[in-house]
Amino acid sequence: MPALPRRYSLYTGLSFVMIATLLAGCSDEPQNDGGGGGGNGGQGTPAPEVREERAELTSVKVNQDYAGRARGAREVEVRARIQGILEERQYSEGQVVEEGDSLFRIDPDPARAAVRGAEAQRQVAQANLSQADREWNRIASLFQRNAVSERERDSAQSALDLAQANLAVAEAGLIQARLELGYTDVKAPVSGVTSLEDLPEGSLVQQGTLLTTIIQQDPIHVRFALPEDDAAIQRRARLAMSGSDEPSNLPATLVMVNGEEYSKGGEVDFTASILDPRTGSVSARAVFPNPDYEIVPGQFVRVRIQLQNLEDVFTVKETSVGQGPDGARVFVVDDSSKVSSRAVELGPVVDGRQVVLSGLEEGDRVVTSGMVSLRDGMDVKVADPENGEPE
Template structure:
């Protein structure tokens, strides 16, 4: 009988053992081939990341802000009749630019002329009475000195003289009033400006105080706008300008027209309200602009650009260089070992497309401005030219 172990050592078992040994050998060879070496990668197992950098520089920055506003005439004057009468004629073209003193309407002057004649006649009567009273006073006073008349007669003559003087003064006032009323029949422009439509046609009976038209003074123009509650600097400066002419020179304003172009004349912010509008949380303000060529039309919407403050020796960076870190806004700088270092910063306003950095970045430091995707603190970087885009 053959040995027992010979019956368990079959050819199939031997084949499986050989295949298993071959597979283990191949796996060992593969692991040996793909094992990285220090010469093939950078520190951390990743190749250096390419970025674009710029050198931080400090400069003075003027912080400006735009506010929506509406232009208005510096003065909008209602032209009203000052006497009663028939409106005879309109002497201007509606919408015409008029100067102060130009005739606008004529009210029928005949009743006023008649009233003036009557007042002058009353003055003549008063003058005659005064001359008679003066003659009587001279005669009575002379007789009184010779004891020819009583003291009572003398006092009566003096009273008559004083009464005649008062009546003449009343008559003079009547003549003056009649002359004024006659002058009021010629309705003149009280200010320079642009006329509106007439409110009543010719032939209408007007009373004292009836509105005839409105004149809008377009030079200068006022632009009213609203300041947010936080813009306290310009509010204080404008309030100082109302009382101090020297301060007013510092409150400059630029007007941005509806087409986006800047108006060629600089204005002044001359007023800010002392109270806050509780409904909007804003403070009303006003800027004044000279408008000799009537380029600014009252009623149109414009924007007012004012300088809020000047920041001295601050660093500005492109907005895209700011990222969000665990502690808030941050930037990346490149250290002496060509590694990216995250740096938390305190941000100021954005001026002309660049972000002001108040704290966290100094002059002459190298700042990463692009190539920030997946960038981590300590990552080895390869810097490119400032004009490149490494995203």
């Protein structure tokens, strides 16, 4: 075998010397004997740094948002109740009108003529009744003196009855004529916002012709869908709708598209009694006051419903909660800066904070970060919350 170059031999010798030195240095370090219930692993290993927060009792409202669309409380069709020529529209399209405001005028002259004719018919009927009454009085007096026959008396009585009936018919005709005259002034049946007119002025309208539509926007309705498993909400809403004495008010908050809450609160007043097989959800409705017409029908909104009001619970950062052999747990720092794990019962997550129903006590120092390598009984250094330096 040929001899190795002198330079290669020198490098190999130096490598062996360096490895031997490193091994000797490692053997001089103190060894962890594995006891002590999970210490820091030796005096040379620094305690891990963690952050903490104090556990404080609080009250938490658990809300759930549902997507929905606004709709008018009522959409009323305004129709002609009499035949005639549409003479005038008396509102601006899209205008807010109040109940009883005049919207259209149909030519009233034919109706006025009909009223005058009905009044004349009533006068004729009244005159006939007066004549029949006088005739009855004469015949009755003569019959008592046996001057006329019973047949003549019966004829006078029948004439009086007929005259009274004719007067009633004439009075009914006059009432109908006056009603039809009133129908020439088409009024708003409800307060709301008007749509476009369906027919221009000068059109001949028939009885029942659609003239416009009024959408009542105060209150405003929001329809949304509840998941199949939200049985508690469905039950309370049905109780509210049925007028039951059992407390059933289910308050709701309206959240606008920009994320801001509507200033006026409402309530869920209806849920359907059947499940929609296409969506697996139940239709529901919330009602909100809308006096200033801030909410527009067709607008996309969210309905926020308070599902629970949890009293005397704790909330921690979501990063504080880990999983142990027995379920969820958190680490708590004691006065000697040692950590111990606590099994906790979790509630819902609200506004990015985890609700803890049990397992903590007020004043506990809960570790919020640096939990990855922690074990029970381990010493830790708690960072100063103001500048992040360990205490």
